[in-house]
Amino acid sequence: MPLTAEQAMLQVQERLKTLKSLVCEIETERKRNEPNINNVIRLYKMASEDKSPALNHKLKTLYKVGLQDALQEETLIRQALAKIQDIRNIRNERRIQARNAGNKETIRRGALMKMLQISAQTLPLFVSKPGEKIPHLCGSIAADSSYIAKPGDMVAALVKSEEGEENWILAEVVQYVSSTSKYEVDDIDEEQKDRHVLSRRRIVPLPLMRANPETDGQALFPKGTTVMALYPQTTCFYKAIINQLPQTANEEYEVLFEDPTYPDGYSPPLFVAQRYVIAIKQNKKATS
DSSP states (O other), rough: OOOOOOHHHHHHHHHHHHHHHHHHHHHHHHHHHHHHHHHHHHHHHHTTTTTOHHHHHHHHHEEEEHHHHHHHHHHHHHHHHHHHHHHHHHHHHHHHHHHHTTTOOOOOHHHHHHHHHHHTTTTTTTTTTTTOOOTTTTTTTOOTTOOOOOOOOOEEEEETTTSSEEEEEEEEEEETTTTTTTEEEEEEETTTOOOOEEEGGGGGEEOEEEEBBTTTTGSSSTTTTTEEEOTTTTSHHHHHHHHOSSSTTTTOOOEEEBOOTTSSSBSSSSSEGGGGHHHHOOOOOOOO
16 A cells, blocks of 8 residues: 555664664673774784683683673674665655655756665665675676566666667666566656656666675676677667776766777776666567
8 A cells, every 4th residue: 555655754764763872882892892802913912922721711702791891792783774775765755656646856957966865875785795795786697587676666677769779878767567477667868858668678787786806706797798788878788898896885887988980999997886887688580
């Protein structure tokens, strides 16, 4: 059942209250754990000169305590991140309801570019636990073949212009019609004001999570991979080659776009966020 504005506000306030409590708990936990971490550092330095069994035993004990403390901290942080995602979901649901009711907010192009940048920067970060499998739609991991994008999800859509030219554009899912196996999507660029009805083969869901290069580097496209990437300050995807991988969670891919106007056929290096870098999709017989 759709949320009313009042219900959405109450749910957001409730989660913000819980989030504030969790942030306070995280800070308390960090302060509680700090002395043990300092002791680990101090004893580790001493152990490089003093190889006595007693010191090594004490250091191992502190390591075990530190590990348990870190796990508790991790649990609290993951709970806080879950609340943040809840708030995002509620806000997104209300935005979709407003759009369906014909109250879609007009966004100027400059604001749209900023919004897309923030959307990429705040995309949830997946940090795997030991032995945990990286889920679909995390970093370079494509969607499962049976996956259906939800209303409000961002996708790359292969559309045909009035002149017959085909382009991959950034679009938002309006709905998936199971009876026809087709998507209805809106061009994210409001200057176009276009709605398209497209088959599944013309849609590529964008990542729902960023991969953490420090823990899940295998979920990043390898250097030299040919991909589709959103050209900076536009809403269109073009072929590009991965030139450098992000080294931290906040860094972006460095890519070289195919561009025949340059002598070597590629643009100078440009940066594109994980959210807007996807695998090449071959459309042998793409239908509308």
